[in-house]
Amino acid sequence: xxxxxxxxxxxxxxxxxEIDPDTAFRxxxxxxxxxxxxxxxxxxxxxxxxxxxxxxxxxxxxxxxPPVQINEVMRSADVxxxxxxxxxxxxxxxxxxxxxxWQSYAKxxxxxxxxxxxxxPGVSPSTHLGMLGLTGLTAYFGLHEVxxxxxxxSANHTVVVSGAAGxxxxxxxxxxxxxxxxxxxxxxxxxDKCEYLxxxxxxxxxxxxxxxxxxxDLCAVTPKYIDTFFDNTGGDILDACLRRxxxxxxxxxxxxxxxxxxANPKGPAYYSALITQRARMxxxxxxxxxxxxxxxxxxxxxWIKEGKLQSKETITEGIENAPTALVRLFKGDNTGKMxxxxxxxxxxxxx
Amino acid sequence: xxxxxxxxxxxxxxxxxEIDPDTAFRxxxxxxxxxxxxxxxxxxxxxxxxxxxxxxxxxxxxxxxPPVQINEVMRSADVxxxxxxxxxxxxxxxxxxxxxxWQSYAKxxxxxxxxxxxxxPGVSPSTHLGMLGLTGLTAYFGLHEVxxxxxxxSANHTVVVSGAAGxxxxxxxxxxxxxxxxxxxxxxxxxDKCEYLxxxxxxxxxxxxxxxxxxxDLCAVTPKYIDTFFDNTGGDILDACLRRxxxxxxxxxxxxxxxxxxANPKGPAYYSALITQRARMxxxxxxxxxxxxxxxxxxxxxWIKEGKLQSKETITEGIENAPTALVRLFKGDNTGKMxxxxxxxxxxxxx
Numbered sequence: 001x002x003x004x005x006x007x008x009x010x011x012x013x014x015x016x017x018e019i020d021p022d023t024a025f026r027x028x029x030x031x032x033x034x035x036x037x038x039x040x041x042x043x044x045x046x047x048x049x050x051x052x053x054x055x056x057x058x059x060x061x062x063x064x065x066p067p068v069q070i071n072e073v074m075r076s077a078d079v080x081x082x083x084x085x086x087x088x089x090x091x092x093x094x095x096x097x098x099x100x101x102w103q104s105y106a107k108x109x110x111x112x113x114x115x116x117x118x119x120x121p122g123v124s125p126s127t128h129l130g131m132l133g134l135t136g137l138t139a140y141f142g143l144h145e146v147x148x149x150x151x152x153x154s155a156n157h158t159v160v161v162s163g164a165a166g167x168x169x170x171x172x173x174x175x176x177x178x179x180x181x182x183x184x185x186x187x188x189x190x191x192d193k194c195e196y197l198x199x200x201x202x203x204x205x206x207x208x209x210x211x212x213x214x215x216x217d218l219c220a221v222t223p224k225y226i227d228t229f230f231d232n233t234g235g236d237i238l239d240a241c242l243r244r245x246x247x248x249x250x251x252x253x254x255x256x257x258x259x260x261x262x263a264n265p266k267g268p269a270y271y272s273a274l275i276t277q278r279a280r281m282x283x284x285x286x287x288x289x290x291x292x293x294x295x296x297x298x299x300x301x302x303w304i305k306e307g308k309l310q311s312k313e314t315i316t317e318g319i320e321n322a323p324t325a326l327v328r329l330f331k332g333d334n335t336g337k338m339x340x341x342x343x344x345x346x347x348x349x350x351x
Numbered sequence: 352x353x354x355x356x357x358x359x360x361x362x363x364x365x366x367x368x369e370i371d372p373d374t375a376f377r378x379x380x381x382x383x384x385x386x387x388x389x390x391x392x393x394x395x396x397x398x399x400x401x402x403x404x405x406x407x408x409x410x411x412x413x414x415x416x417p418p419v420q421i422n423e424v425m426r427s428a429d430v431x432x433x434x435x436x437x438x439x440x441x442x443x444x445x446x447x448x449x450x451x452x453w454q455s456y457a458k459x460x461x462x463x464x465x466x467x468x469x470x471x472p473g474v475s476p477s478t479h480l481g482m483l484g485l486t487g488l489t490a491y492f493g494l495h496e497v498x499x500x501x502x503x504x505s506a507n508h509t510v511v512v513s514g515a516a517g518x519x520x521x522x523x524x525x526x527x528x529x530x531x532x533x534x535x536x537x538x539x540x541x542x543d544k545c546e547y548l549x550x551x552x553x554x555x556x557x558x559x560x561x562x563x564x565x566x567x568d569l570c571a572v573t574p575k576y577i578d579t580f581f582d583n584t585g586g587d588i589l590d591a592c593l594r595r596x597x598x599x600x601x602x603x604x605x606x607x608x609x610x611x612x613x614a615n616p617k618g619p620a621y622y623s624a625l626i627t628q629r630a631r632m633x634x635x636x637x638x639x640x641x642x643x644x645x646x647x648x649x650x651x652x653x654w655i656k657e658g659k660l661q662s663k664e665t666i667t668e669g670i671e672n673a674p675t676a677l678v679r680l681f682k683g684d685n686t687g688k689m690x691x692x693x694x695x696x697x698x699x700x701x702x
Contacts, residue, residue: 056627062627063627064626064627064628064629234622234623239618253622253623253625253626254626255626256622256623256626259623264620265620265623266617266618266620267590267617267618267619267620267621267622268618268619268622269615269616269617269618270618271585271604271607271618271619271622271632272585272604272607272610272616272634273634274604274632274633274634275415275604275605275606275607275634275635275636276407276413276414276415276634276636277415277634278415278633278634278635278636278639279633279634280631280632280633280634281622281625281631281632281633282625282629282630282631282632282633283623283624283625283626283627283628283629283630283631284626284629285626285627285629288629
């Protein structure tokens with residue numbers, strides 16, 4: 001029995017545009033008693049998920065979750081390991097995911113949000129923040145619920161995914177290509193990422209949006225236009241894909257990372273293509289499908305086992321590096337899921 | 352037997368931004384023989400429909416119809432009267448609608464596009480370009496097919512209609528208010544139009560988008576946000592409504608008149624509200640529902656008879672005034688359907 005030193009990173013100020021990691025966040029070390037109340041557990045955080053959506057949570061606006069408050073621990077999904085338990089459903093050593101934030105320890109009464117990880121042979125616990133976590137579920141539900149991909153897919157169905165080398169995009173692209181057999185074109189921000197997408201992941205084509213010939217290249221690989229556009233970036237890429245949207249095409253608005261740091265983002269100038277092509281643009285939030293998570297994880301696990309989906313992570317060591325890693329996420333420094341490794345899992349965890 | 356002098360207005364050049372009526376169009380008088388080939392009819396144009404969509408037809412871009420060619424008669428829907436017939440389905444005196452363009456006469460073989468008007472007691476033939484024509488059908492199918500209003504409507508369902516005093520908007524607003532009993536807010540461009548919308552049409556509220564307090568006013572009348580937004584204007588009004596869109600709200604993208612004269616229109620900066628509010632934005636073209644026109648016209652006729660829908664027209668006399676009237680349409684000078692009266696119907700028409 002005693003006190004643990006808990007390293008936390010809190011929101012210090014709300015950035016207007018780009019995040020300055022030194023002024024937006026503040027690291028603090030606080031004592032945390034390991035005495036547990038009824039049903040409480042004490043966990044050690046192993047991995048922190050970094051997501052584009054975090055930029056929105058830092059804003060004081062009407063959204064799908066309340067904003068993170070100033071001086072509040074920055075919100076994130078984490079993988080953690082139970083190191084002390086007063087709860088019959090969680091024992092020491094158990095791994096779980098939950099919204100625990102940017103801190104090295106957490107003490108709490110488990111909620112619906114606290115989900116025990118069923119360890120999967122050959123799959124790292126961190127995968128439960130990526131492909132088998134909200135990241136993968138986001139791709140899954142965006143494609144199935146908004147894009148109705150299961151009924152619309154065919155070998156002639158052209159899918160374009162922006163941010164295709166990013167966490168969610170990479171899952172979405174693989175599902176469309178290797179589960180549904182569509183023609184899949186990935187958009188990414190470097191030649192290396194494009195090669196990864198075609199050579200390692202097997203997409204039909206990959207385009208570097210930073211290329212001067214990007215729009216021409218997009219036209220060349222979408223001779224029959226774009227039936228489904230899974231958009232993670234917004235901005236000029238969204239406009240380019242609106243210009244190429246097919247009759248009755250669908251735009252699944254998953255994210256708009258290109259705009260999140262922009263105090264005055266511009267909208268998609270070519271949105272009137274929605275009229276001329278009778279197209280649909282629809283947003284979604286993964287949380288709405290919580291009742292279907294079980295089936296989704298079962299499907300995704302099966303697809304991983306069958307070798308249809310492969311996981312990719314970019315891992316930064318140390319919680320103190322979370323602010324700079326978040327900034328790098330917006331620069332596109334990651335391939336696949338962006339994670340902070342806070343600590344290693346213990347084979348048998350105890351205090 | 353002889354030649355008729357046919358007054359035509361052709362597209363002379365493609366405007367880049369605002370339409371200059373003197374350079375964009377050219378009036379010409381051409382001889383038209385009244386000799387009819389097999390199945391042909393000769394008609395006198397009575398009314399020409401002016402529509403925001405015409406601005407798009409003047410552009411040389413990929414769209415839902417081919418662009419009007421330079422030196423081609425400007426495309427429009429018209430009401431006309433048969434003055435000579437070689438077709439057993441059309442007799443002299445019959446009224447019809449068709450895509451006959453900006454001209455005073457037309458000679459052609461009737462197609463599927465040539466629809467005989469069933470004269471409706473107390474309803475002007477011009478109504479078949481407005482409420483009982485493509486204008487009304489556009490409102491009808493946008494609301495029913497894209498907005499799924501029949502299943503979504505309730506007394507608590509807040510509908511906002513932009514361009515609510517315009518041709519399509521006025522029909523859409525009336526259907527939502529008087530057929531489905533929704534809370535309906537109209538947006539228009541003058542105090543007079545707003546008074547017309549509340550006092551004559553019976554909407555719950557009407558807002559002048561030119562007012563400095565427009566966004567504040569919109570917030571005040573949408574305390575539970577906007578469930579359905581029927582958008583005819585785009586631009587800042589679309590952005591304002593995106594900011595007020597409700598959870599699972601729908602944006603029916605009918606038109607974007609505010610952008611049609613803009614060489615570099617800006618897009619809706621707040622489109623990311625589609626994500627946070629899980630909202631849908633979808634465009635449509637009335638032509639896609641041609642197979643359902645019959646049922647729609649039957650419904651609309653019934654609603655007119657029941658006094659639920661009232662027709663409103665702004666009529667300009669003389670085909671030579673079509674170019675300036677089109678410019679005025681983009682300035683919002685009309686209330687309800689904008690028409691050119693070319694000629695009066697003859698009680699018994701003959702050459």
